[in-house]
Amino acid sequence: MKHETLSPPVTPETRxxxxxxxxxxRADYTDDLVLPQxxxxxxxxxxxxxxxxxxxxxxxxxxxxxxxxDVLTAADIPGQNDVSPIGRNxxxxxxxxxxxxxxxxxxxxxxxxxxxxxRAARLAKIxxxxxxxxxxxVAALDAGGELVVPGMTLRRGDPQAALPKAPRRIDxxxxxxxxxxxxxxxxxxxxxxxxDDEVVIFxxxxxxxxxQHMVAHALGVPANAVVVNVRRMGGGFGGKETxxxxxxxxxxxxxxxxxxAVKLRxxxxxxxxxxxxxxDFVVDYSVGFDDAGHILAxxxxxxxxxxxxxDLSMAVTDRALFHADNAYFYPEVEVRSHPLRTNTVSNTxxxxxxxxxxxxxxxxxxxxxxxxxxxxxxxxxxxxLYRNGQLTPYHQPVEDMVLPxxxxxxxxxCDYARRRQAVLDWNxxxxxxxxxxxxxxxxxxxxxxxxxxxxxxNQAGAxxxxxTDGSIQLNHGGCxxxxxxxxxxxxxxxEAFSVGLDRIKVTKxxxxxxxxxxxxxxxxxxxxxxxxxxxxxxxxxxxxxDFLCIAKDATxxxxxxxxxxxxxxxxxxPFSKVIEMAYLxxxxxxxxxxxxxxxxxxxxxxxxxxxxxxxxxGAACSEVSVDTLTGEYxxxxxxxxxxxxxxxxxxxxxxxxxxxxxxxxxxxTSEELWWDDQGRLRTHAPSTYKIPLASDRPKVFNxxxxxxxxxxxxxxxxxxxxxxxxxxxxxxVFEAIGHAVASVADYRECPRLDAPATPERVLMAVExxxxxxxxxxxx
Numbered sequence: 006m007k008h009e010t011l012s013p014p015v016t017p018e019t020r021x022x023x024x025x026x027x028x029x030x031r032a033d034y035t036d037d038l039v040l041p042q043x044x045x046x047x048x049x050x051x052x053x054x055x056x057x058x059x060x061x062x063x064x065x066x067x068x069x070x071x072x073x074x075d076v077l078t079a080a081d082i083p084g085q086n087d088v089s090p091i092g093r094n095x096x097x098x099x100x101x102x103x104x105x106x107x108x109x110x111x112x113x114x115x116x117x118x119x120x121x122x123x124r125a126a127r128l129a130k131i132x133x134x135x136x137x138x139x140x141x142x143v144a145a146l147d148a149g150g151e152l153v154v155p156g157m158t159l160r161r162g163d164p165q166a167a168l169p170k171a172p173r174r175i176d177x178x179x180x181x182x183x184x185x186x187x188x189x190x191x192x193x194x195x196x197x198x199x200x201d202d203e204v205v206i207f208x209x210x211x212x213x214x215x216x217q218h219m220v221a222h223a224l225g226v227p228a229n230a231v232v233v234n235v236r237r238m239g240g241g242f243g244g245k246e247t248x249x250x251x252x253x254x255x256x257x258x259x260x261x262x263x264x265x266a267v268k269l270r271x272x273x274x275x276x277x278x279x280x281x282x283x284x285d286f287v288v289d290y291s292v293g294f295d296d297a298g299h300i301l302a303x304x305x306x307x308x309x310x311x312x313x314x315x316d317l318s319m320a321v322t323d324r325a326l327f328h329a330d331n332a333y334f335y336p337e338v339e340v341r342s343h344p345l346r347t348n349t350v351s352n353t354x355x356x357x358x359x360x361x362x363x364x365x366x367x368x369x370x371x372x373x374x375x376x377x378x379x380x381x382x383x384x385x386x387x388x389x390l391y392r393n394g395q396l397t398p399y400h401q402p403v404e405d406m407v408l409p410x411x412x413x414x415x416x417x418x419c420d421y422a423r424r425r426q427a428v429l430d431w432n433x434x435x436x437x438x439x440x441x442x443x444x445x446x447x448x449x450x451x452x453x454x455x456x457x458x459x460x461x462x463n464q465a466g467a468x469x470x471x472x473t474d475g476s477i478q479l480n481h482g483g484c485x486x487x488x489x490x491x492x493x494x495x496x497x498x499x500e501a502f503s504v505g506l507d508r509i510k511v512t513k514x515x516x517x518x519x520x521x522x523x524x525x526x527x528x529x530x531x532x533x534x535x536x537x538x539x540x541x542x543x544x545x546x547x548x549x550x551d552f553l554c555i556a557k558d559a560t561x562x563x564x565x566x567x568x569x570x571x572x573x574x575x576x577x578x579p580f581s582k583v584i585e586m587a588y589l590x591x592x593x594x595x596x597x598x599x600x601x602x603x604x605x606x607x608x609x610x611x612x613x614x615x616x617x618x619x620x621x622x623g624a625a626c627s628e629v630s631v632d633t634l635t636g637e638y639x640x641x642x643x644x645x646x647x648x649x650x651x652x653x654x655x656x657x658x659x660x661x662x663x664x665x666x667x668x669x670x671x672x673x674t675s676e677e678l679w680w681d682d683q684g685r686l687r688t689h690a691p692s693t694y695k696i697p698l699a700s701d702r703p704k705v706f707n708x709x710x711x712x713x714x715x716x717x718x719x720x721x722x723x724x725x726x727x728x729x730x731x732x733x734x735x736x737x738v739f740e741a742i743g744h745a746v747a748s749v750a751d752y753r754e755c756p757r758l759d760a761p762a763t764p765e766r767v768l769m770a771v772e773x774x775x776x777x778x779x780x781x782x783x784x
Contacts, residue, residue: 018656019506022492023237023485034239035193035207036270044266045074047259048122050112050129051279052104055140055684056348057133059102059111066128067114072121077113077259084225088250089315090215095153096314096351098223098254104133105313106349107684108278113255115267123272138348138684142287142308145345153311153346154319159326159398159612162337164293167302171293175373180759181362183285183310184355184672185277185688187696190239192280193270194253196220196260202230204257209238210249211484212524217516223254224261231257236513238486242668243354245486246524247316248280277689281353282678284309284321286362292370298378298385302337305329305366311344312351318344320458321352321359323609327616328363330398331733332408332452333371333389338398348684354526356668357732360453364733365673365760368449368740376747376755381425382740383448387412391452400613403620405717408450411624411646419626419644419707421448428628432748441634444641445745448626449737453730454617455528456605462523463602463618465533469498469541471594475581477502477509482522483534484514488728489657490530496653497535497721501542503566504580519597528621528726531653533600535721541598549583552592604718619718621725623647625666625734627703631745636768638745640670640738643703647734650716650725662708662731669735671697673760674742742767750774 026032050067064076079086079101089096100111112129116122139145168174195207204224210216213233221228233253238245252269259267271279286309293302307325311318322342329340371389375382391403416422428444435443457463467481479498485491491511499506516522523533549571550564557573565572571583578586588594607614625645631638645666649658675695679688688694716723739762746756749771756770771777 017652017654019492019496019654021489021657022495022511033236034190035195035209038195038207040268041197041266044268045115045117045259045263046119046122047255047267047269048114048119048126049110049255049271049275049279050114050126051275052100052107052109052111053131054104054133054135055107056136056138057104058136059100059104060132060134063130064112066130067125070121070125070128072117073125074115074117074263077115077255081262082223082258085222087222088219088254090247090317091315091319093315096316098251108350108686110251110279113259115259115263119270140347140349140680140684142310142345145347146308150343151346152344153315154344156342156344157323157326157609157612158339158341160339161396161398161400164302164304164337164339167337168291168293168304171301172295173377174291174293175377176291177369177373177757179288179290179366179369181286181288181365182761183352183678184283184676185678185694186242186244186282186355187694188238188240188242188244191271191273191276192245192249192252194249194256195266195268196253196256197266198260198264202226204230204261205232205234206253206257207234208249208253209245210235210253211238211241211246211486211526213484213514213516214520214522215247215524216250216253219250220254220257223258232515232517234513234515235484238484241486242356243358243526244280246354246526248353274689277694278686279350281312281316281351283355283672284311284318284352284359284362285678286325288366290366290370292373294374296378298374298380298388300333300335300370300374300389303335303340303370305340306343307340307362308343308345310347310349310352312347312349314351316351316353318352321354323458324359325363327399327454327458328360329366331364331367332391332450333367334391334395335398340398349680356665357729358527360729361669361672361733364451365736365739368736372740372743373755376752379752383421386450399616401615401617405620407622407648407711407714408452408624411622411648411711412450415448415624415626415644415646418646421626424628436748441632443631443633443745443748444628445631445741445743445748446626446628447737447740447744448624449734449740450624451622451730451733453621453733455532455621455726456602456616456618457523457527457529458607458616460605460607463529463533463605464523465537465600466519466522467534467537467541467598468518469538469545469596469598471545471584473585473588475508475584477504478512479509479538480512480515480518481534481538482514482519483530484525486525488530488661489654490525490534492657493531493653494535494538498538498542501539501546502580504569528728528730530728531724532720532726533602536600537598539598539721540600541596544596544598545594548592549587552587552590553583556586556590619716619720619725621648621730623731623734625737627737627741629738629741629745631742631767633749633771636764636766636771638742638764638767640703642705643707643737645708645731645734646711647731648711648714648725649727650714650720651723652710653722653724655710658710658727659708661727663706665729665731666734667697667702669732670738673735673739674762675701677761677763746770746774
């Protein structure tokens with residue numbers, strides 16, 4: 006048979022499957038969908054008190070407003086008035102009798118247009134009986150320390166006995182701020198009613214199956230009556246793992262009640278006020294160490310502002326403890342979590358899922374030891390790194406430690422030793438001359454566990470259809486939020502069949518095709534769904550090989566898949582022809598794939614197990630300049646070397662590392678959440694909440710992947726997760742700012758900056774170290 010021109014193989018650097026659509030505006034998001042005839046719009050009415058009982062609710066003016074169809078309250082919910090993701094029945098869709106935070110949804114207006122609904126929502130007259138409120142972890146502790154879920158303890162050894170025996174001991178408190186997700190696309194839901202119990206939801210969520218369950222519970226119907234569709238999200242970062250549930254339920258309830266499609270999209274301000282954020286913590290820590298800076302014992306208590314309900318606070322605060330060691334071995338250790346109830350919005354998942362709030366405390370401990378022993382922080386880090394075989398506080402052995410090599414290569418490539426000395430020399434000159442600009446440099450690592458800590462979530466499914474023309478339709482349980490998940494899964498399938506990406510169409514994520522999916526979270530999207538898709542592809546390939554063995558009287562060893570063709574002995578057959586032949590021979594050309602992560606197990610009550618399949622590692626070196634007269638700073642240079650195993654797509658992975666670093670830096674520098682004493686969130690818009698700008702990125706930004714790395718565990722293509730681990734590389738900026746501040750006291754004292762290190766906090770830390778007039782208590 007004549008050989009046809011072979012198409013080029015799939016290359017690892019393949020661009021994002023929707024990149025062109027993103028930049029040209031042709032990518033369809035939920036708000037771009039054409040509404041059905043007669044569609045209605047919903048808008049939420051939010052509480053105006055922080056904690057109180059509802060004495061009366063007069064909605065007559067709302068109902069009488071132009072364009073209004075009616076109003077939904079808790080009494081109109083046909084099923085369960087709850088969207089708690091862990092089934093604690095503490096997270097109402099609409100407040101019923103009591104409000105627990107300022108901005109809690111109390112009712113929903115249904116109107117002909119969004120503007121009509123939005124304006125009418127402001128006309129409600131609600132009389133509240135105010136109740137006492139607590140807003141932060143310290144106030145919650147002072148009020149008795151009510152927990153939204155039970156805390157957890159991780160313990161190995163006897164730190165209680167070891168701490169008093171240590172040659173040196175330091176006790177401290179660290180306040181770590183939260184963070185708003187600030188996704189470009191806000192929360193949104195479009196519900197279209199069907200016949201009988203059916204309803205179809207188009208939404209921007211990381212967890213379609215959970216939305217399906219929540220809507221079914223709210224309507225009082227089985228899950229098979231609810232279909233949830235997600236083509237893409239305009240960012241999620243964890244903010245769309247559980248927070249979308251309420252919006253979808255309101256839209257669905259209204260759609261079924263009035264038998265018309267209903268769309269709900271809040272303003273940015275209301276979105277920020279009514280949805281959860283990264284948990285902020287107050288952490289009390291104690292560390293015992295020797296004169297050389299070796300850690301001997303650590304104790305710590307993580308007090309979290311969880312908000313009014315449980316949401317995902319158990320898992321988030323657990324993961325904070327899982328990463329309380331970061332990359333360092335603690336010979337004797339006890340760490341405890343305290344998920345505290347507060348009268349604020351219920352905090353939720355955010356990139357890193359509590360891990361960053363554990364890692365940064367480990368780095369604070371290293372910083373404390375370094376200044377106490379007059380050492381370079383990097384030397385203390387190296388001295389305390391895990392060695393393979395050592396146990397974490399949760400008794401999982403570390404078996405894949407690559408940080409020594411990462412450190413060595415990054416130190417050399419970024420010229421750390423010379424630049425650090427240059428920073429010290431600069432600061433000495435500034436000290437002598439009274440100059441205001443100080444410099445700082447820090448090289449920090451990350452060790453991040455990969456897997457859902459709720460073991461049952463570590464599963465995924467995929468569905469592949471091959472049509473008679475040789476085109477392939479791919480569907481899997483993961484959601485695309487801009488991170489390139491669909492691109493990577495398409496690459497995996499294309500490589501399995503040796504076909505070009507132009508043959509593969511990745512369809513929207515939908516509960517109609519792959520059921521019981523896990524959230525696209527925990528950095529596991531590619532790990533789980535990639536393996537499930539490969540399983541489906543291999544099933545079809547095996548059937549094709551079996552068919553060709555019979556049709557061409559060949560053996561499996563004589564059959565090879567080459568670019569867009571299949572070679573059978575000396576005959577090269579176009580892939581599309583093979584598919585046509587197989588169809589005519591009645592070969593099944595579709596398959597459902599499945600994957601469950603092996604080896605993992607976890608006993609929370611005992612604080613023991615293997616919650617993570619493997620660890621991802623990285624290191625970053627950042628240099629900053631700080632103006633000690635104003636507290637302002639700039640990032641002069643950052644060098645990153647990150648471990649993603651054998652990268653499936655280096656271009657996408659580098660983009661994820663860059664984005665995560667910038668977002669992590671924003672968390673620790675400019676992004677400050679602030680509630681007034683009445684419990685009102687005052688940082689609820691871009692005018693008051695400051696995410697990093699393009700001008701805030703490092704002036705020099707060098708990002709490399711560890712090309713030599715390969716996952717020792719059997720992951721998809723031996724790759725490693727990349728979504729969350731590099732977020733914590735931004736800690737290098739925070740540590741570098743601390744180094745610059747410490748120079749004003751000749752590095753004799755840890756500056757103990759709280760996060761975020763806003764210019765105000767930096768200035769007050771400088772004043773405190775110098776004993777100046779702005780040395781405020783707790784600054």
